[in-house]
Structure formats: C-alpha cells, structure tokens
Amino acid sequence: MNGTSYHPVLDPTLAPPFPKAVLPVLRNPQLRKNVAHAIDVIQAKRSRLVAEKVDWQELRSAGAAIREHSLAHLGAYLEQFEVRCTAAGGTVHWAADADEARRIIVEILRQENASEVIKIKTMTSAEIQLNPFLEAAGIKAYETDLAEIILQLGHEEPSHIVVPALHVNRSQVREIFAQSMGIEDLSDDPKALTAAARNYLRQKFLTVPTAISGANFLVAETGSVAIVESEGNGRMCLTLPNTMITLAGIEKVIPRFQDLEVMLQVLARSATGERMNPYTSLWSGVTPGDGPQRFHVVLLDNGRSEILAKNTERQTLRCIRCAACMNSCPVYRQTGGHAYGSVYPGPIGAILTPQLMQMNHAQSLPYASSLCGACYEVCPVKINIPEVLLELRSQLVNQERGKAAKFFDPMYLGLRAANLIFSRAWLFHSAQYLGRVGLKLFTGKDGWIHRLPSVGGEWTQTRDLRGLPKQPFHGWWAARQKEGR
Amino acid sequence: MRASLFITCYNDTLFPETGRAVVRLLERLGVELDFHPKQTCCGQMHANTGFRGEAFCQAKRFVRMYQDVEAVVIPSSSCVAMIRDQYPGLFEELGNEELRRQFASLLPRVYELSEFVVDQLGVDDVGAYFPHRVTYHASCHGLRGIHLGDRPARLMNKVRGMEQVSLANLDRCCGFGGTFSVKNGEVSSAMLAVKLQDVMATRAEFCTALDNSCLMHLGGAMHRQYAGMKTIHLAEILASTEAEPAEALL
Amino acid sequence: MKVPSDSRARILQQVHAATQKTENPGDLASTYSSLPRTYVRAGRLSATERIALMIERLREYDADVVVTIPDKLDAAIATQLKASGRHVFIAAEGLPASWMTDGFEWKIDRNLSAAEIETCEGVVTGSFGGIADSGTIVLHHSAREGRRIVSLLPDWHLCILYASRVVETLPEYFARCDQPPVLATYISGPSATADIEMTRIKGVHGPRFLNVIVVDDLGAELNIRQQGKEEISQGKST
Numbered sequence: 001m002n003g004t005s006y007h008p009v010l011d012p013t014l015a016p017p018f019p020k021a022v023l024p025v026l027r028n029p030q031l032r033k034n035v036a037h038a039i040d041v042i043q044a045k046r047s048r049l050v051a052e053k054v055d056w057q058e059l060r061s062a063g064a065a066i067r068e069h070s071l072a073h074l075g076a077y078l079e080q081f082e083v084r085c086t087a088a089g090g091t092v093h094w095a096a097d098a099d100e101a102r103r104i105i106v107e108i109l110r111q112e113n114a115s116e117v118i119k120i121k122t123m124t125s126a127e128i129q130l131n132p133f134l135e136a137a138g139i140k141a142y143e144t145d146l147a148e149i150i151l152q153l154g155h156e157e158p159s160h161i162v163v164p165a166l167h168v169n170r171s172q173v174r175e176i177f178a179q180s181m182g183i184e185d186l187s188d189d190p191k192a193l194t195a196a197a198r199n200y201l202r203q204k205f206l207t208v209p210t211a212i213s214g215a216n217f218l219v220a221e222t223g224s225v226a227i228v229e230s231e232g233n234g235r236m237c238l239t240l241p242n243t244m245i246t247l248a249g250i251e252k253v254i255p256r257f258q259d260l261e262v263m264l265q266v267l268a269r270s271a272t273g274e275r276m277n278p279y280t281s282l283w284s285g286v287t288p289g290d291g292p293q294r295f296h297v298v299l300l301d302n303g304r305s306e307i308l309a310k311n312t313e314r315q316t317l318r319c320i321r322c323a324a325c326m327n328s329c330p331v332y333r334q335t336g337g338h339a340y341g342s343v344y345p346g347p348i349g350a351i352l353t354p355q356l357m358q359m360n361h362a363q364s365l366p367y368a369s370s371l372c373g374a375c376y377e378v379c380p381v382k383i384n385i386p387e388v389l390l391e392l393r394s395q396l397v398n399q400e401r402g403k404a405a406k407f408f409d410p411m412y413l414g415l416r417a418a419n420l421i422f423s424r425a426w427l428f429h430s431a432q433y434l435g436r437v438g439l440k441l442f443t444g445k446d447g448w449i450h451r452l453p454s455v456g457g458e459w460t461q462t463r464d465l466r467g468l469p470k471q472p473f474h475g476w477w478a479a480r481q482k483e484g485r
Numbered sequence: 486m487r488a489s490l491f492i493t494c495y496n497d498t499l500f501p502e503t504g505r506a507v508v509r510l511l512e513r514l515g516v517e518l519d520f521h522p523k524q525t526c527c528g529q530m531h532a533n534t535g536f537r538g539e540a541f542c543q544a545k546r547f548v549r550m551y552q553d554v555e556a557v558v559i560p561s562s563s564c565v566a567m568i569r570d571q572y573p574g575l576f577e578e579l580g581n582e583e584l585r586r587q588f589a590s591l592l593p594r595v596y597e598l599s600e601f602v603v604d605q606l607g608v609d610d611v612g613a614y615f616p617h618r619v620t621y622h623a624s625c626h627g628l629r630g631i632h633l634g635d636r637p638a639r640l641m642n643k644v645r646g647m648e649q650v651s652l653a654n655l656d657r658c659c660g661f662g663g664t665f666s667v668k669n670g671e672v673s674s675a676m677l678a679v680k681l682q683d684v685m686a687t688r689a690e691f692c693t694a695l696d697n698s699c700l701m702h703l704g705g706a707m708h709r710q711y712a713g714m715k716t717i718h719l720a721e722i723l724a725s726t727e728a729e730p731a732e733a734l735l
Numbered sequence: 736m737k738v739p740s741d742s743r744a745r746i747l748q749q750v751h752a753a754t755q756k757t758e759n760p761g762d763l764a765s766t767y768s769s770l771p772r773t774y775v776r777a778g779r780l781s782a783t784e785r786i787a788l789m790i791e792r793l794r795e796y797d798a799d800v801v802v803t804i805p806d807k808l809d810a811a812i813a814t815q816l817k818a819s820g821r822h823v824f825i826a827a828e829g830l831p832a833s834w835m836t837d838g839f840e841w842k843i844d845r846n847l848s849a850a851e852i853e854t855c856e857g858v859v860t861g862s863f864g865g866i867a868d869s870g871t872i873v874l875h876h877s878a879r880e881g882r883r884i885v886s887l888l889p890d891w892h893l894c895i896l897y898a899s900r901v902v903e904t905l906p907e908y909f910a911r912c913d914q915p916p917v918l919a920t921y922i923s924g925p926s927a928t929a930d931i932e933m934t935r936i937k938g939v940h941g942p943r944f945l946n947v948i949v950v951d952d953l954g955a956e957l958n959i960r961q962q963g964k965e966e967i968s969q970g971k972s973t
Binding site: 034037038041042054055058059061062065066069071072073074075076078079088094095096100145146147150163164165166168169170173190191193194197198201205206219221222224230231232233235236239240250255256257258260261262264265268272274275276277278279280281282283284285287289290291299301305306308309 | 749750758792868870882905912916919922930931932933
C-alpha cells in the first residue's frame with residue numbers, strides 16, 4: 001500500500017499492539033459506557049429469542065455443518081457460482097489480493113465513466129481500504145448505511161462489524177451531521193438525526209448510477225447474492241443504479257438457496273436479536289427491466305485460501321459476520337473495537353486479522369483474550385475461537401522463540417525455566433522454597449505482597465498477592481504421612 | 486473408593502489450605518486418598534501461552550504418573566479443562582501410539598472435585614456447616630469448559646447455616662485468564678473492576694468458586710482495596726463443619 | 736469488458752490444494768445431502784393459529800392489517816385506499832384491474848422511471864406469501880408483485896397476502912419454492928436502524944407505511960376475521 005490509509009487506526013500494519021491500544025480506551029468512561037450499552041441491548045434481545053427457539057442448538061449444528069461443507073468443497077462451489085452467475089448475466093472477477101480487487105473495481109468504474117458510487121455497508125471494502133483508493137482515482141464514494149455515514153462524515157473508524165458507530169453518542173452525531181450536512185437547527189434526537197440522513201441520501205439513491213455492495217451470502221446453486229439489512233439503503237443501492245459491483249470474500253459462498261433457511265435464522269438472531277431482519281434481498285445476475293443492468297462480482301482471496309489449508313484454522317472462514325462473539329466478549333466489552341487495530345475486531349478479529357496478515361502483523365491479538373469461551377458458546381456456526389487462538393499463540397511462539405531478541409524476554413525466560421522446574425519434583429520444590437524466600441523481600445507484615453518488579457508488576461498494579469505460605473501442600477502431606485496420620 | 490489427589494502447581498505453592506480442605510472433605514466421605522509426591526504441573530500455563538512442546542513434556546509426565554490409579558481428583562476446573570480439551574491435541578500432534586493409548590485410558594478417570602463428589606461418590610450433602618453469607622462465581626473453565634452444570638449448586642444448597650446470594654452476571658469472566666492477567670494487565674484489571682462491582686453488590690462475606698485462579702485475582706483486588714470481603718475455595722466451605730471450621734475462619 | 740487474469744487459475748488452484756484432503760468431488764451431492772438437519776422443518780400450528788400469528792407479527796412491527804375473504808377483496812382494497820388519504824398510486828404491471836379502485840390516479844408500472852415513481856404516494860402489490868414465525872412478507876417480483884422499485888420508492892405500500900400462501904416456518908417457505916426465485920425481497924419489519932445509541936428508529940428508507948390485507952382463502956374461521964376486524968384496523972394514522 002502506498003502509505004495512505006483510510007483507517008490508520010484500523011490498519012494492522014500500523015496499529016499499536018493491543019495492550020497499548022487499550023490504554024486510552026480504558027480511561028474513557030463515555031466510550032466504555034457506549035459499548036456496554038450497545039452490547040447489553042443486543043444481548044438481551046438475542047437471549048430472549050434464543051430461549052424461545054426450541055431448535056437453536058440444532059440450527060447451530062446445521063449452520064456449522066453447512067459452512068464447513070462449503071469450505072471443504074470451496075473450489076467446486078466457487079466454480080458453480082461463477083457458471084450460474086455468468087449465465088444469469090453477471091460478470092465474475094477474481095482478485096488474489098486487496099490491490100487487485102481495488103484495481104478491478106476502479107477499472108469497472110472507469111469503463112462506466114463513474115465519478116461517484118453509492119455503497120452498501122461492507123466490511124470487505126474496508127478490509128481492502130477501497131475508499132481512499134477510489135478517491136485517489138477521482139471517484140467519490142458515498143456510504144449509505146447510517147453508521148457508515150456517521151463514520152465517513154465524522155472521519156471516524158468503525159468499532160463493531162454490525163453496529164460500527166456504537167462508540168459515537170447522539171450529541172456527537174448531531175455535531176457531525178450539523179456540520180457536514182449544513183443543517184442549522186438540528187436536534188440530537190435520534191429520530192431527527194435519522195430523518196436528516198434520509199433526506200441527505202434520497203437524492204444520491206436516485207441519481208448515482210453505480211453502486212458497490214458486499215455480500216452476506218453467495219449462493220452457488222443459483223449464482224445469487226443475498227444482502228441482509230435493516231435500513232433499506234441496501235435495497236436502494238441494489239435496485240436503482242445501472243451498475244452494481246459486489247465485492248465478496250471467497251468464503252461467503254453457500255451451496256444452495258435452501259441453505260438460507262438455516263443461515264438467515266441464525267444470522268438475524270445473532271446479529272441484532274431479531275427473528276428476521278427488516279429487509280433481505282436476493283438477486284441473480286441481471287433481470288431485464290428490474291435493477292442494475294450491469295452486474296459484477298469481485299471474488300476476493302486476500303489470504304483466505306491460505307487459512308483454508310490449515311486444519312484448525314479453517315473454521316475461521318465459517319464466519320457469517322454476525323458479531324455475536326464480540327457482543328458476548330468480556331474483553332471487547334471493556335475495550336470496544338478500535339483497540340484491535342483492525343476492521344475485524346473482537347474474538348473473530350483476534351483470529352482472522354493476524355491470519356489475513358500471514359501472522360506478520362496483529363501478533364498481539366491472539367493474546368487479547370482470557371479464553372473464557374463465551375464467544376464459542378454463542379457463535380451460530382460453532383467456530384471454536386479459543387481453539388484457534390491457542391493454535392495461533394503456538395505459531396507465534398514458534399516464530400519468535402528462535403530470535404535473539406526474545407531469548408531474554410522475561411516471559412520466554414520464565415516459561416522455559418518453569419518447564420525445567422516442572423520436569424522434576426525436586427526442582428519444583430526447590431523453586432518453591434527459593435521463590436518463597438525471594439518473595440519475602442516483597443512481603444509486607446500482613447503477609448501480603450503489594451508490589452512486584454518486572455512482569456510481576458503487571459499483577460500488582462491493581463492486585464495484592466498473598467505471600468507464599470511457609471509449607472506447601474506437598475510438605476504438609478509428607479509430614480502427615482510421617483506422623484502416620 | 487480410592488483416589489489420587491492432583492493438587493495443581495499453584496494450589497501446592499499458594500493455597501495449601503485448599504488442599505488440606507480437600508483431604509479433610511474426601512476422607513470424611515470415606516475416600517482412601519493418595520498423593521503422588523512427584524507431581525508438579527498439568528502444563529496449562531505453557532499450553533495457553535503457546536509453548537506447546539513444553540506443555541507436552543508436562544502432559545506426558547502427568548499421564549505416566551497416574552496410569553494405574555483408580556481416579557484422579559483435581560480441585561481446579563481449568564486444569565481439568567486443560568486435560569480434556571488440550572491433551573488430546575497435544576498427544577495427537579506430539580505423542581506416540583503408546584502415550585496416546587495411556588492418555589485415552591486415563592482420561593475417563595480424571596475428575597474435577599465437584600464432579601467427583603456428586604457423580605462418583607453420589608453425594609450432595611457432604612455434612613458441611615458454614616454459617617456465613619456467600620456468593621458463588623462460576624469460573625469459565627468450569628462453566629463452559631467442563632460443563633459442571635448444577636453440581637456446585639447442589640453441593641452448596643446442602644451446606645448448613647450458609648446464606649447464598651446470587652451473583653449478577655454470574656457467567657461473565659473475571660478477567661484472570663492465566664498469563665492474560667499480566668500480558669494484558671490493564672484489560673484484566675478493567676474486567677476485574679467490573680466483576681468486583683457485581684461481587685461487592687452481593688454484600689456477601691465470602692466469594693467462592695471452584696478455581697483458586699479466579700479467586701486470587703478477585704481476592705487480590707479485594708485485599709488491595711480493603712473491600713471487606715474475602716475469597717475462599719468451595720472445597721474449604723465443603724470441608725468446614727461445626728467441629729472443624731474452615732481454616733479461613735480461625 | 737472483463738480482463739482475463741491468471742488470478743482465477745491461481746486462486747482456484749490454491750483453493751483446491753487447500754481442500755484436497757477434505758474434498759469429495761465425485762460425491763458432492765451426496766455429501767451435501769447427508770448434512771445434519773435436525774432443526775425444525777415444519778410448523779405445528781393450525782391454519783387459524785398460523786394466520787393469527789402472521790397477523791400478530793405484522794402488527795408488532797406496526798403494519799396495518801385487515802382480514803377479508805376473496806369475494807370482498809376489491810372492497811377491502813378500496814377501503815384501505817380511501818383511508819390512506821392518498822390519491823396517486825402505482826400499480827404493479829400485472830395487478831388485477833379490479834384491485835385498482837376507481838376514483839384514484841393509477842400509474843401502471845410499464846417501466847416507469849424513478850422520477851415518475853417518486854410522484855406516486857403509494858403502491859399496491861400482491862405477494863408470493865408470508866412466513867408467520869417472523870412476520871415476513873415474501874415478494875418474488877412477479878407481474879402481480881411488481882418490479883423491486885415499485886415497492887421501494889413510494890412511502891405507502893398495500894400488500895395483498897393470501898392465507899393459503901402463509902407458512903409458519905422459514906424452512907417451509909423454502910420447501911414451497913419449486914425453484915429458487917431469481918429476485919426476492921423479504922420484508923420483516925419497517926426499515927429501521929439502531930445505529931445511534933441503539934435507539935430503534937423506524938422508517939429510514941423504503942415505505943414507512945405498510946398495510947396488509949390478509950385474504951382468507953382457506954375458509955378459516957370467523958375467529959380470525961373477528962380478531963382481525965374486517966373494518967379498518969385502528970392504528971396507524973398516515
């Protein structure tokens with residue numbers, strides 16, 4: 001990339017590591033409150049609906065099976081999609097990486113003489129940093145999803161994949177709209193703000209002839225695209241313009257139309273806590289007289305085929321972008337999305353982002369988890385996120401451990417030493433004794449440790465540690481044996 | 486019934502009173518308890534930090550050590566989760582035919598403490614007496630890892646004199662997460678602060694759980710803040726009787 | 736238009752290589768058909784209950800719902816149109832003539848431009864069917880249902896839904912599709928957003944007013960119709 005980053009905060013090649021990135025957030029009560037509130041609302045709705053759905057676990061099983069099957073036969077289904085989509089009047093392009101995807105899209109737009117595009121929200125376009133590239137090519141991209149407008153006009157970054165502006169409160173939105181839409185007397189009532197957005201967009205929908213979308217699902221059997229939304233801006237963008245370009249990761253494909261009976265049931269409940277989202281649209285290629293007469297699909301690899309090849313990691317690609325994982329995550333709850341330094345935050349982001357970067361960036365993300373498993377419990381396609389996190393941690397350690405710099409890293413040293421210590425009981429017992437004696441220096445009169453150096457200091461910044469007892473358990477047992485109970 | 490106690494590396498070093506309580510409890514329930522003197526660690530810390538080779542060394546040692554026992558009882562759900570969830574992968578990847586066989590044969594004989602008492606001993610009422618107000622935190626590994634379900638509740642409900650207060654957001658992680666607590670110390674502390682709010686709101690005298698890892702994290706903050714509440718492992722509550730109250734009460 | 740690239744070949748080659756251990760190319764169809772589907776595939780409600788549920792769900796999201804019988808459909812439409820206070824309507828190209836009540840201006844959608852459709856105050860369409868569990872109205876955009884644009888731009892949408900076309904569960908809808916639709920729109924609520932502080936605001940884009948006439952062609956009970964109220968259901972002012 002040539003150095004211009006649309007989301008510098010969310011560029012994994014530039015973002016600070018997670019433990020650093022969280023610091024300003026943790027000190028921001030407003031942001032933490034916004035995040036917790038948004039999460040609580042969705043979670044409450046989701047819980048209610050899941051409780052009423054007697055076959056919820058069966059749906060999850062089917063969802064996982066369908067997605068796993070799709071991935072296991074991805075080549076065949078992608079080829080089928082291409083054939084069917086083309087037969088229906090669409091044109092299918094293949095982009096090996098972000099750069100190629102951007103170039104393909106710009107090329108299509110140039111051929112259309114497009115100077116503007118309207119966009120349906122798609123995280124995939126943020127992943128490839130499309131908007132600044134379009135800008136550089138003289139093409140203005142207008143986001144039409146309310147949250148995306150807020151972010152675009154406010155020069156903000158998305159912090160959640162379903163409700164990307166959840167970190168922005170109403171008065172901040174009012175500020176952004178009043179300024180950029182030039183509205184004088186705008187109240188901060190969400191109703192008024194939404195009305196302002198509706199008016200602002202109406203003309204765009206009616207006049208801009210080119211649109212870009214993502215895809216929630218690509219249906220191989222029919223060459224169709226499914227778009228799941230709430231606002232109706234999607235319907236506008238996929239109906240009114242002359243040309244539609246759909247950008248989709250190759251993993252989005254599902255085998256058959258019928259599979260939507262599972263995917264739609266689990267997606268709506270997981271993402272927004274509804275039985276069904278307000279509008280779902282499905283189209284196949286081009287229909288004369290109805291909707292865009294020129295339709296392109298850009299299939300994006302950008303690292304996905306590499307993830308596909310790995311046993312444990314493949315399940316990462318099952319993701320249907322519902323965000324239930326981040327809504328359930330106790331870490332995300334405290335940090336929001338920006339701290340992850342990626343357009344994909346939260347638990348799924350912690351496994352997807354480093355992998356899309358071939359493990360060269362976002363290396364702190366697999367550690368941004370306490371492994372509590374809440375994400376796995378809610379994932380509608382049963383991605384065992386903790387399992388993948390552990391696998392990635394192991395890969396990172398293997399990558400790092402040979403390096404000279406890491407040899408003297410206290411954590412690496414400590415873990416190597418600990419392994420040696422655990423290999424022999426007498427080493428373990430000696431270490432316990434030495435540890436207790438050493439820690440005596442730090443143990444106060446009340447028998448507690450209030451401050452430790454180095455790595456230990458991370459503990460003691462907010463917690464005390466009880467001083468090591470004089471007699472470890474094994475010593476007590478041995479003594480008891482001697483006494484003959 | 487015979488069983489071998491795997492105390493865990495951190496309980497041995499930091500919480501021997503929990504071990505003593507487990508012994509008192511199980512012997513009271515008629516278990517002939519053994520303790521292998523050479524035990525050290527199950528390998529969880531290494532596995533969770535990405536040091537799989539090292540974790541396997543410890544896993545091997547564990548499996549060899551307990552080959553011939555009737556049952557292994559472990560007062561730590563995270564260690565049991567390690568053995569059930571991660572040992573299979575480790576032995577598959579790094580072990581040989583024989584080790585895999587040994588592991589497979591041992592696995593069904595490994596129990597977390599409350600599982601052992603409720604399922605193997607078939608007991609809910611362990612004869613405990615603990616006349617205090619207590620709240621229970623469901624450790625993540627116990628809750629989602631090994632699915633302890635209602636076992637802890639069944640045991641707690643039979644403790645005489647104990648007043649239970651339920652914890653809001655019971656299933657929310659306390660933020661310990663092993664090395665997470667130091668690798669991401671600030672986030673861990675933020676999660677801890679939020680958890681502590683719920684715990685303190687119960688106005689209990691004690692917060693209990695089946696894992697001392699969570700409890701040292703919660704208890705460490707309580708102590709730092711002079712919060713006026715203490716933590717105690719559930720084993721110590723269950724071991725407590727009128728005649729022999731828990732050490733924490735003395 | 737499309738520049739042939741070797742990216743296609745490369746990507747497919749990588750994908751096939753990545754999945755060679757798990758692929759079962761000779762047997763894709765049978766592998767697919769043995770995927771576990773133990774979720775609920777069929778509803779349990781009686782027809783009356785099903786229609787009642789559909790109506791309940793529609794009303795939950797503020798759709799105006801009335802029930803009628805086939806013989807009285809034209810009159811019911813007339814009533815709804817009159818109550819709307821609107822005068823200029825767009826009709827789907829295949830809309831039955833009797834549905835286009837006299838006394839209103841009707842623009843028949845023979846490829847009308849967006850600008851022309853913008854002058855219409857409301858639209859009347861048929862529907863493919865409904866899914867009661869989620870209160871979903873299904874449009875397959877046949878001639879009677881109209882092009883997608885006609886049920887999108889106007890602010891007021893009157894949708895005719897036949898009781899015999901309502902199923903209880905989503906899988907049952909799929910089972911009813913002899914073949915997959917080329918175009919489909921599934922409406923399960925008013926346009927809504929919760930992007931600002933999670934406050935649900937309705938009516939962002941798309942018709943803000945949805946009126947549904949449920950046509951009881953099942954001979955289902957008086958019960959429903961009384962619940963549904965044959966007269967205009969009280970509720971939404973325009």
